[in-house]
Amino acid sequence: MPLSNSAPLFHLRRIELKMGETSEDRSEIAFFDVETTVPTRSGQGFAILEFGAILVCPRKLVELQSFSTLVRPADLSHISTLSVRCNGITKEAVISAPTFMDIADTVYDILHGRIWAGHNILRFDCARIREAFAEINRPAPEPKGTIDSLAVLTQKFGRRAGDMKMATLATYFGLGQQTHRSLDDVRMNLEVLKYCATVLFLESSLPDLFTENSWVSPNATTRSQSRRESQNVNTPSSSFSGEIHSTSQTSARSDPFNLAALSDEMIKDPLMEEEESLSIDQSSTASASGGSNGCADFLEADNISIPSLSVTSVPFYLGSQKIQVLHKNFPLQVLCRRLKVRFGISTRYVDHTGRPRLSFVVNAPPSLCQVLDTCDNLAQKLSVESGSCSEWRSVVTRKPGFYNYPTVRLQ
Template sequence: MEEGEGSSSAMVGEELEIVFFDVETSMPWGPGERRTLLEFGAILLCPRQLVEVARPFVTLVRPTDLGVVTEALERKGITRDALEYAPPFCDIADNIHDVLHGRIWAGHNIDLFDSKIIREAFAEIGRSPPEPKWMIDTLPLLTQTFGRRAGNMKMANLADYFHLGPQIHRSLDDVRMNLDVLKCCSTVLFLEENFPEVLGGFLEPNDISLEFIQVSVSLSSCLDKRNITSSLRTNSHSYQFERSFCIRHNDSPLQLRCIGLRVHYGVHPNYQDSEGRPKLSIVVDIPENLRELLEFCDEITEITSQKFGSTSTWCHVIKEYGNRPTVRLNIPTTVSGDDATYPTEIYLKEASGNIRKKDFSKVDVAELEFLFLPGDMVDAFFSVELYDYKNAGIRLVAKKLVVHCR
């Protein structure tokens, strides 16, 4: 008898609980063939404390045809011998209904997969399926909030990202792994939100949801100041105010981190600003995900800038060199009296993995030239800002650069 199998009385309570559940099924052999439910597992949680409030419920389900059991299922422990002595779905339908009905359902991809399998199983025996009070599908939830830091957002990749071990592909194990992943993601998001000065608030391109990017426009005059959030649907305005723009993601200024960018062009010593100070930057090749993100930012920022009265020629942030998309990372200088220094933090990453900060007492263009040579690799942490002088466009300002030592 498996843990909690055949009885769900311990899981029936008066309060509204969250039930995390997962199913294991057969693999369809061809188009049109349906999956067969082979295992169901669930845990019942207090939504305030995320602790289990009852015994877990897990059971194998005997299929009509044991021929659906493959070698892959056998390796996971869902064997023909075990299934032969498991109850058919009609014998445990009441238990599963009691576990699920009227509660908050939670799981990874349950909206499109697990809940569909449950509904089909009830339909096959001519019974109405259980209905959720609410549904929490962690696949779209974490894709939207945590982003694709772990890759394609499959449970196995998320678990590997947090070093939680391999996914077992058994219902109860996967349910508990799902809860652990959700806790880890929530903790990271909580820390990033509350300690941006420590964690930096830098996101990788795959962390970004384009629908949450917007351009905040601050309009000010001697009489008033107002903030307007603009998108592609913003109506045209003709205010003659001083404008300042901020590109935001989820209401925070957009800051990105990209690891392992290849330097295309290093620091050029002859560029100067209007005050005669060195105008320093490097040009790096960029991956496709960063290209798509910056092209989107470029488009909405150009449209917003024009709607708010800019007549400057727009300069696109991405340039093609030899069919390679590149961007310029600006290294600003700050002046205090007669001294100029870099606000950009520059680090050296040794082959051993050790990282040490490079200290500059003053601006040294020659030393920067040597640090950033074509072909070198650099980890870049930068902000995405807008400028509008004679020309307008997006400027990428390096906040931290980690140079991989040759």
């Protein structure tokens, strides 16, 4: 039964009562997904347009309950043509939908204290949830564990399915087109995990018969290809459900993040490091002057002609595409000497278990920033034109108050 403007609180209360049917220890896995607007200018944030979640029994991997609703953003003008192209959610579809404030209690009750699961949730969905709660001055829900299927499957299943995006994985296993609607996506996410787990189980049971290469499917495709096809057959729904539906009645662990070995390697005499750096520079210079493979094909940032930069799509892995940067129609390779590198543990970047990762940042000189900014703009434009709606992160980072001190994060 859809929510209406006249009685949103009635439905929200009923949702909370139904949520009480779950176990007291909150052992269910909360698979969730958000659909958002797509920022079209620098500094513009994301606005949640739809939230969908299912609670899954961790012992049987069956869906116990579900919840989904469209969400009306504070500023409807953020729903751009690009945003509609990505998920099909229009201004008209959300005009009578509840705001995030209206559903905040329900979202909190679904997520808080449970294991969170989803595809690329650590980099995207979790951040959007925390931002949404911060905007209404409410404490955000916290998970007792996280399962990011993008990270887990990339590590355990490998890239045999292509770029490992949900649409590609769904095509690989013959699960149909991704609709880019929250509830459909989380259910597809659960099915993809089941299929991947089955394949890995078979391979581990009979490794001599079931090799990894034997499972490469000709169905592998890119997300942009599947989206273009799905737009011809899928009509976005403008209705939204504000009820949790009860139905009839796995997480992968990685090795602990250990910096001990890295710390041992980094304890060196400063003089030794300086000598090693000098030795590397000398060998690189000798290699370049000799015309060998070393640095001969690399260009210093000052020697790069900005108008001569261009980008193109080239074949990548199992039918997928990647963006290649060209300089005068040749692949661009940039050489930057003696950059200042800083590193440390950053809570903004976490692994698939939610633990902070070691982060490396380079101070970028103006000449390098000019090259990277141009390449970034060209690549983003090509990505959008090719139909991709993936979150885009600028290569060069400029923080408020430190605009004249740009940095580049190493991947």
